[in-house]
Amino acid sequence: MDDDVTVRDMMSREYVGVSESDAVADVADVLCEDEATLAAVVRGSRPVGVVTAHDLLSHVSDDAASMTVGDVMREPEPTTAPDRSFLDALDLMSTQGTRRLLVTDDDELVGVLTADDAVTAATSLLQNGGAGVESDRQPIGADVGTEAAAAGSVSDDRARASANTNYSSQSVCESCGSLTRDLQNFNGQLICADCRDV
Template identity: 40%
Template sequence: MDAEVIVRDVMTREYVGVSESDTVLGAVRLMSDEGVGSVVVLRGREPVGIMTEADVLSLVADEEEPKETTVSEAMSKPVISMRPDRSLADAAGMMAQQGIRRIIITGADDELLGVLTERDVISASASPPSITRSNERERERQAADTELGGRMETNGGDSEYTNQSICEVCGALTHDLTNVNGQLVCADCRDF
């Protein structure tokens, strides 16, 4: 593994987030729609867990009802995180040691920056450094496009990029927001 490659160069900057109070069924549908194998569980902006396909399989094997079970009951916790300036070799070692396939990447202020998956590690290990840097530039371009799409929607423009947002009352990340007295609120907060 190339010692020069750092996590920031290969991590996945886009992630799918859900709230602890979301149902497992809702989260699984979102995973399916987005074509991902995991969701980051957020309390406001803070990552508090991760729910993977393996967590869902375990839930079903235990004969739990995904429609009635919350994400907080099924998620893996505590969050295993790492800074983006660590080497890819460090990340691969941590994955092997912890027996995990994903690491949450956080900044200095514990801000969620992305997720490093075992697929990212394998792809980077198999790619020459020049290809890895090229892929990184493409990811940065996509992240900038996504951010621009979010700004366009906030300012009233059309955007195909965003389909979830944060409740202005409780901070939950959700698809189902309604304007109540000038605030975008989730279903849980509408009743208050």
């Protein structure tokens, strides 16, 4: 990936936003409904804190009926600008020891970048051969089996299967060239179970 990929390209524009005066029980319902783990606490459009599902769970035994988000929220996650390099944002996430960044533009919350978004985005770019991807690995479903078949290491059936993009949940072992769903990283190579056992 090169520096042309920005946070704006990868961030999620959909997030749960709540205010400090919202009831804890109501926020818990919203998080469950949206299957979210984090709500950004905003004052107007400026983030002033966050509340996670874990934060809410820790107050279940307390008198949650009278508690507001302001009672349980914590400091906001680190922020980043939408035009910042995606790689710089990942570095910030790593150095700050967080799995998410709030994306702000002139103090206005415009999105959230999570570690899950980063993995999904990077995987999508690799699979689709998107711009900015620098890799000598071919995307999943690419015609990688034909060269191996010519070398005699893969049968013609496997070569045709790996060339078929309908097998997007499968990939090719970098050691033997077989098509499989179960690849694991071993000494920098993605290999199948048979090659791991050798």
